[in-house]
Amino acid sequence: MHLTEAVADALEQSEIDYMTDRMKAIQDIEGNPEGIHLARFGHARLYYSDTMPWPQFNTVKGMRGEDIHHIDEIISFFRTRNRTCQFEIVPKQAHPLLFKKLSESGCYQSGFHATLYGAAEREALFDLDPGSEEEIRVLPYAEEDMMTYAAIHCRGTGLGDDGISAVARNNEVLLKRPGWSYFIGFQEEKAAATGVMYRQNGIASLTFAATLPSYRNIGMHAALLRRRIHEAALSGCRLVVSQASYLSQSHRNMERAGMKLGYVRATWTMPV
Structure with missing residues (x-):
């Protein structure tokens, strides 16, 4: 595109x-x-x-x-x-x-x-690299998983644990709201990362992702990217959009997933 x-x-x-x-x-x-x-x-x-x-x-x-x-x-x-x-x-x-x-x-x-963008592709989920990513599973969140989400959110972004309950409350309302999807990444059955997506007017925004520090650099963020791009295509979206610090690891992972730079604001x- x-x-x-x-x-x-x-x-x-x-x-x-x-x-x-x-x-x-x-x-x-x-x-x-x-x-x-x-x-x-x-x-x-x-x-x-x-x-x-x-x-x-x-x-x-x-x-x-x-x-x-x-x-x-x-x-x-x-x-x-x-x-x-x-x-x-x-x-x-x-x-x-x-x-x-x-x-x-x-x-x-x-x-x-x-800001990066790309076409929504169903095949993104299956374009796996060899290595530890094969041990990673990404599943949708259920409402009862919100405290797990909030813990990963806070610990993955450096917020204190005293913010977990507030983060859970503020995201529970999104989980029930049309257009929002939450995903949890497991490595050897342990919850390690999370990713969020919002869909409107045929465009999927990859709004947030976080990985626990001890599970970084093993492909969690890349797996969450692919799963959300795949789900965006299944839901009929034509475009995927996300933001990242310029040339950060997140930026590079997005380019590896097929996205490209739209602009730097x-x-x-x-x-x-």
Whole structure:
């Protein structure tokens, strides 16, 4: 699948779609315990959480050059809550006046992040490399597996175990929600890794993956990639999209699974 303007737009929209659905699901938990707030400013989508200070939950996606008159209002929203945020700018929507306004508002470019894409292929599941991957099994999650998911999520990303119950609660609502699928990777019958996928409008977003530190570098992430690509094809998706740190192991695994670089987006951070 060749990269065109339409494909680039679809890559950005897929990330907006899964993040919006994810945050709405958490917001709809009785009492909105995470303090989720969603707002739209022109093309830009604002995501905020009272209790989750991490950048992915306090971010602005989809901003374009014509939205620069909203920047002061967005910054004021986060500043009154004593919270920093990040603006995610994709190359197709980059504009000199947008970067100039962000800089004048005190923001600074803090990084880059890669978006990769590929065609959904049923054969991906069966393209196994020789070696330890043959001992790996990837299965769908059941609702009763959510505490296992949450433990892998927290320990695989460096969060403390005191966050396990909250992570389980915030993902149980997604497991029951249309479009979301969760997978667990086993190595010699031990739960070792996890991966998540969201499907909408024929596009599958590989939204999250984590592996326990003691099970890394044996093919867990690659196996989870292949299983999700395979399941995306079975469900009728035509396109698979994911994000990773540029040239990270995840990035390289995605390319080995047949995905290729769509673009590298810029991250601009607003300090508190």
